[in-house]
Amino acid sequence: MRDHNFHAxxxxxxxxxxxxxxxxxxxxPPKVIASASGVRITDDAGHETIDAVGGLWCVNLGYSCDPIKEAIAAQLASLPYYSAFKGTTNGPAIELSVELARILGEDGMARAFLTSGGSDSVDTALKLARQYHKLRGEAGRTKFIALRKGYHGTHFGGGSVNGNTAxxxxxxxxxxxxxxxxSPYGYRNPFDEEDPERLARLCLRALEEEIAFQDPSTVAAFIMESVQGAGGVIVPHESYMPGVREICDRHGVLLISDEVITGFxxxxxVxxxxxxxxxxxxxxxAKAITSGYFPMGAVMASERVAEAFEGKGGAMVPxxxxxxxxxxxxxxxxxxxxETERLALWDCARDLGPRLLAGLEGLRRHEAVGDVRGxxxxxxxxxxxxxxxxxxxPARAGRIFEAAYRAGAMVRWSGANLVCSPPLTIEAEDVDRVVAALDEGLSEAA
Structure with missing residues (x-):
């Protein structure tokens, strides 16, 4: 590999x-990451930090997961590629569909359509939603409703349902x-409402009013992140998504849960x-489906959706x-x-999440901190x-990002937000180090 000066x-x-x-x-010039091990990354100038970004929300298993590396090497040696289009497929694709249906069975998911990543998955889901309604004789259901501040990838369909103007x-x-x-964004919303439960009710009413205004018979699907990621880690009240489900059911609208970040x-x-x-x-x-080690994604569908394609009057997926x-x-x-199941990584996130959030809450003593969410x-x-x-x-956030990096933690600078999404294999002491680096960055940027 060339040296730091060449890269710069x-x-x-x-x-x-x-x-x-x-x-x-x-x-x-951006940081050029040259190597990684565990939860740490090293740039081409030799500076090591904790990767509190997890690559891009995706490296849940950290950078030293030998079982994934070995599986990739073994598969490259036996069958590096073959098409899964009509007439051919491969064993790993079949096996993965079975595993996904098992792991996500409690979520009602029964079928898998495999893709190359999150943006592919979103565009595919939008297309399948329209086709689903056509197969059921409701061809007029073509519209989509989404949340402001939502992020659903960069393809034309996903870009259209994105809720960020930029x-x-x-x-x-x-x-x-x-x-x-x-969106149920307590820090900034058009209702000036800070109580999470009341805000959820107001947002649900806005959704129902929009469906009514558009005419329910024209709405194909509502797409949302269960926790909004790129929009700034917006966590809804526990009543919000169940309320969305009830509204969608009442109006015959499909609910697409974008789990590209939150999945697994x-x-x-889970x-x-x-x-x-x-x-x-x-x-x-997508993302954590391979811990970022290979571009991969999936669209999962319920039995109800599958029946429209597989039952009488069904159709190919074009x-x-x-x-x-x-x-x-x-x-x-x-x-x-x-490995994710063996290590029960969802339990790791559940158990260490409060420690991370409590540490970040302590940063409110800095005047530059407006809000903390997680x-x-x-x-x-x-x-x-x-x-x-x-x-x-955003400018101050950028200065804090740079100072935190020098102090030993790579966080994500996104507008005015500094986002933490470390590997789920992180340990408590490294969580504390990430908070300490942000503390130092806030002090320096002040």
Missing amino acids: EMNARHLWHPFAHPGEMRDV FRAPYEPLLPGVFHVP GRAGA SGARLWGVQPDMMTC TGYTYSGHPVGCAAALACLA QGLMAAVEIVSDRDARTAD
Whole structure:
């Protein structure tokens, strides 16, 4: 590998980074991560930190999971690729579908459509939702409703249901027939309501009013994250998602739970929907399905959805990806899910999450901290320049991010939010070190 100076000089000459300004990447080169072990990463200048980002919400098993690496190597040696399109498939794809149905059976999930990642999964789920209604004789159900601040990937469909203007505006006009309602975001919402339970009721009423306004017979699905991730770790009141389920049932609207971040343990349960006691109609999965070791995803469907495709009058699924059911990805996922279950990583997130959140709550003594939110091992600290006015301060958040990195923790800088989503294999003392690094960063940035 070339040295640090080469990377710094050449980084943005030919490489465009996701969600980054090319000029900024030339002027302020990003950290070049050269190696990783356990929950720690080392950049090409030799600086080691705790990875409190988990890669990108995904490296739940840390960087030293030999069973996944061995499964990938063994599969590459026997069958590195074959198509899963009509007429052919492979053993790992079949085995993975069985395992996913078993693990997510309590969530009502019974069928798997395999993809290359989260964005693929979301777009596929949106298409399957429209096709489901057509197969049932309700071709007029084409609209989608989603949450403001929601994030559902970068494909055209997922970008359309995204609830963050910054991610949508450069590509508009997007998919027609998509509408957004307020999210249960206690720190910032149009109702000026801070009580979580009352806020949930107001948001549910807004959803029902939007469905009525659009005409229920035209709405295909409501898509939501069980805990909003990229929007700033927005944790709903426990009554919110069950209320969504009841509204969707009453109006014949499918509920798609986007579990790309929360699936397989991060929120402290096998799925985020299970955390709230809800069975959705479809789930989108990715990230932790292979702990980030291989690009992989899945759309899970309930028996009710499956019946429309498999029963009398059913139809083919006319979508797919070259790497759907990739044997290496499926082998990686099988090994990953086995380790995830063996270590009960959802219990690790459930048990250590309160420690992380309590540590971050202690940072409120810094004037720059406006809000702290979290669920399981996903948390956010929102940075402000004025507490009373709640004025978001992305620039200061950036300075804190840099200082925390120097102090030994890589966190995610997203607008005014500093997000923590460490590997679920992290130990208590490293959780404390992440909090200490943020504390130091806040002090330095003040």
